Amino acid sequence: MEKNIKRRNTHQRKVILEILRSTDIHPTADWIYERARQVIPNISLGTVYRNLKILKDEGLILELNDGKQSRFDGRIDQHFHFKCINCNSIYDIDNKQIINVEYNDLQKEGYQIRSFDVIFSGICPKCNGNQN
Amino acid sequence: MEKNIKRRNTHQRKVILEILRSTDIHPTADWIYERARQVIPNISLGTVYRNLKILKDEGLILELNDGKQSRFDGRIDQHFHFKCINCNSIYDIDNKQIINVEYNDLQKEGYQIRSFDVIFSGICPKCNGNQN
DNA sequence: TCTTAAATAATAACTATTATTATATAATTA
DNA sequence: TAATTATATAATAATAGTTATTATTTAAGA
Secondary structure, eight states: SSSSSOOOOOOHHHHHHHHHOOSSSSHHHHHHHHHHHTTSOOOHHHHHHHHHHHHHTTTTSEHHHHOSSSEEEOOOOOOEEEEEETTOOOOEEEGGEEEEEOHHHHHTOOOEEEEEEEEEEEEEETTOOOOO | OOSSSSOOOOOOOOOHHHHHHHHOOOHHHHHHHHHOOOOOOTTTTHHHHHHHHHHHHSSSOOOOOOSEEEESOOOSSEEEEEETTTOEEEEOOOGGEEEEEEEEHHTTTTTOOOEEEEEEEEOTTTTTTOOO
């Protein structure tokens, strides 16, 4: 994607970012599209995808993935994720203190670290006990 | 997928697992397919996908994802990953000592943790210095 | 207000993955 | 060892998530 492009602050992009920031369910592009249509009835799914890519490029959102679909996250402060292997939900994990990462050694080996995510996998509290 | 199915130990599945265990590049299904064709010329891509799913289901391999494609990992001992945002390579990170995860609190909240991965994102040593 | 390049809506195209089905084969049984 | 049976295969079609195309619209600067 072009880096030094003069971006226009469009209504569509503002609505998409607002929708994403209003939820913690890490929605798919399609979910965001359905929500956006309630505000801009003739918005296009392509517009949703394009703007999600731009927002990610600008560091305003994160892209996760589910295995088969991309999911998006309006939170960009350091936090982690739990992926339920039963219902496929993704939860935010806020207990920063549970994880201690020291990556000086990696940097010495030449890795430039921009970010990191910890993704737990298992059964979520809702599914726990009533699995199919 | 059926759980109590009587599995047959096919030549195709053995070859696929062998190929995956022989590399550390976390290949895509298509890469594995090309390699497998050198051993079984008329193997089908569908067979590769089906067996990768079975092997994952049996806990013999891991599935990572790259954003748009699945990547597979023949290593199942605890280790972490580094994803280069420049060349898209995924590297294994072995320094277990750099990461300390304590998830008792999560378990108390009802999360059943089966596994976790730490994914660093940034520029790899090879790309460091000669980015495009 | 005029100009211009970026963004949009609509839609087509692409691609990774999964499903379908007739045939082949591993493994069990006789 | 031969017959049986259900699983796996190869070939191919179908699906679905995402990206590309293009004529038109629009945000933002002059």
